[in-house]
Amino acid sequence: MFLELDMAGxxxxxxQLKEQVIEGIAxxxxxxxxxxxxxxxxxxxIGINLHTVNKVYQQLRQEGYIQxxxxxxxxxxxxxxxxxxxxxxxxxxxxxxxxxxEAIVRDLSxxxxxxxxxxxxxxxxxxxxxxxx
Amino acid sequence: MFLELDMAGxxxxxxQLKEQVIEGIAxxxxxxxxxxxxxxxxxxxIGINLHTVNKVYQQLRQEGYIQxxxxxxxxxxxxxxxxxxxxxxxxxxxxxxxxxxEAIVRDLSxxxxxxxxxxxxxxxxxxxxxxxx
DNA sequence: TTGTCTGTTATATTAGTAGTATAACAGACA
DNA sequence: TGTCTGTTATACTACTAATATAACAGACAA
Numbered sequence: 001m002f003l004e005l006d007m008a009g010x011x012x013x014x015x016q017l018k019e020q021v022i023e024g025i026a027x028x029x030x031x032x033x034x035x036x037x038x039x040x041x042x043x044x045x046i047g048i049n050l051h052t053v054n055k056v057y058q059q060l061r062q063e064g065y066i067q068x069x070x071x072x073x074x075x076x077x078x079x080x081x082x083x084x085x086x087x088x089x090x091x092x093x094x095x096x097x098x099x100x101x102e103a104i105v106r107d108l109s110x111x112x113x114x115x116x117x118x119x120x121x122x123x124x125x126x127x128x129x130x131x132x133x
Numbered sequence: 134m135f136l137e138l139d140m141a142g143x144x145x146x147x148x149q150l151k152e153q154v155i156e157g158i159a160x161x162x163x164x165x166x167x168x169x170x171x172x173x174x175x176x177x178x179i180g181i182n183l184h185t186v187n188k189v190y191q192q193l194r195q196e197g198y199i200q201x202x203x204x205x206x207x208x209x210x211x212x213x214x215x216x217x218x219x220x221x222x223x224x225x226x227x228x229x230x231x232x233x234x235e236a237i238v239r240d241l242s243x244x245x246x247x248x249x250x251x252x253x254x255x256x257x258x259x260x261x262x263x264x265x266x
Numbered sequence: 267t268t269g270t271c272t273g274t275t276a277t278a279t280t281a282g283t284a285g286t287a288t289a290a291c292a293g294a295c296a
Numbered sequence: 297t298g299t300c301t302g303t304t305a306t307a308c309t310a311c312t313a314a315t316a317t318a319a320c321a322g323a324c325a326a
Contacts, residue, residue, distance in 0.1 A: 012283085012284060012285085013284085013285080014284075014285085019230075019231040019234065022231065022234050022235055022238060023230070023231070023234040025234075025238050026233075026234040026235070026237035026238050038300080038301065038302080039301085039302070039303095040300095040301085040302095048285080048286085049285060049286050049287075050286095050287095051285075051286075051287090052284080052285060052286080054302080054303080055284090055285095057302090065238070068301095068302070069294095069301080069302085070292085070293055070294075070301070070302060070303085071292085071293050071294045071295080071300070071301035071302065072294075072301070072302095073300090073301060073302080074301095074302085081238050081239060081240075082239060083239055083240050084236070084239040084240060084241040084245075088239060089249060092232065092236070092249060093249055093252065093253050093256075095232060096232070096249070096250060096253050097152075097156070097253055097256075097257070098152040098155065098156070099225065099228060099229070100159075100250065100253045100254055100257060101152065101155050101156040101158075101159040101257055102155055102159075103217070103225070104159035104254070104257060104258070105155060105158050105159050105198070105214050106214060106215060106216055106217040106221060107214075107216050107217060108217040110250065110251055110254045112217075113250055113254075114247045114250060114251075116222060116225060116226055116229070117229060117233065117243065117246055117247060117250065118243055118247075119226065120226050120229050120230055120233045121233055121237070121243045121246075123226075123230075124230070124233060124234055124237060125237070145312085145313060145314085146313085146314080147313075147314085171271080171272065171273080172272085172273070172274095173271095173272085173273095181314080181315085182314060182315050182316075183315095183316095184314075184315075184316090185313080185314060185315080187273080187274080188313090188314095190273090201272095201273070202272080202273085202323095203272070203273060203274090203321085203322055203323075204271070204272035204273065204321085204322050204323040204324080205272070205273095205323075206271090206272060206273080207272095207273085
């Protein structure tokens with residue numbers, strides 16, 4: 001797999017792992033129906049505990065990204081993903097709010113903010129690496 | 134003051150407090166040179182501990198939003214704020230990356246994402262309340 | 267000079283989360 | 297019967313959020 005975890009940084013590794021699976025789906029590297037490693041295999045592969053992987057899988061399942069079958073293992077959800085609805089948009093705006101408040105104070109216009117967002121869209125879809133903090 | 138803290142939610146109250154000060158500056162409710170309450174006064178006002186307020190003030194000072202004088206108290210930084218530089222933009226893009234990855238999976242186009250961002254800009258600048266999660 | 271305001275520092279405690287370590291349970295299936 | 301799967305339970309360490317007291321030190325007005 002294509003995983004790169006920063007064990008030192010302050011972002012929890014289960015969050016990093018979850019985000020990388022979602023970005024893998026966004027990029028198209030992981031496609032509906034694709035198998036994911038078992039909790040034990042992935043944990044051993046990246047050198048972390050089984051429970052940390054399990055926590056990620058449980059959250060991804062709850063949010064509709066993957067399917068888990070008792071003894072057949074884990075796969076990317078074969079029926080596609082939950083579309084952006086009202087609740088999602090409301091939550092996204094709430095998440096963006098403090099980011100944009102800071103942008104305003106730093107004199108970053110809405111147009112510049114949009115340009116940065118476009119760049120991130122392209123970075124993800126064209127498989128560019130993004131410099132992490 | 135205009136503070137509304139959610140003690141139950143999972144967002145730490147020191148983060149909420151910090152974000153609300155920054156949004157206050159973004160809105161123009163707090164302007165360069167304005168006094169802020171003392172750590173003890175603000176803590177007593179909203180019913181939290183002195184150290185929680187102090188932590189917020191220290192972080193706001195470190196990031197250039199406020200000035201702290203030993204026994205004269207706290208004020209919004211009178212000389213304006215640090216403009217968006219290369220480092221800030223890089224960090225902002227890193228922060229946006231997982232949000233946008235999820236947006237892509239949920240079939241939210243870059244144009245729609247931009248539209249939501251514009252709405253948040255306007256919400257903040259026109260002093261609308263934003264529904265919190 | 268004394269009192270009272272300011273931020274600052276030091277300790278200690280409680281509660282919750284992140285991550286690890288073992289172990290065992292239960293379904294599928296070759 | 298093994299051996300793979302996810303699942304559950306328990307316990308431990310380390311760290312963070314938040315609180316509670318207490319004391320220190322600078323500024324400044326009465």
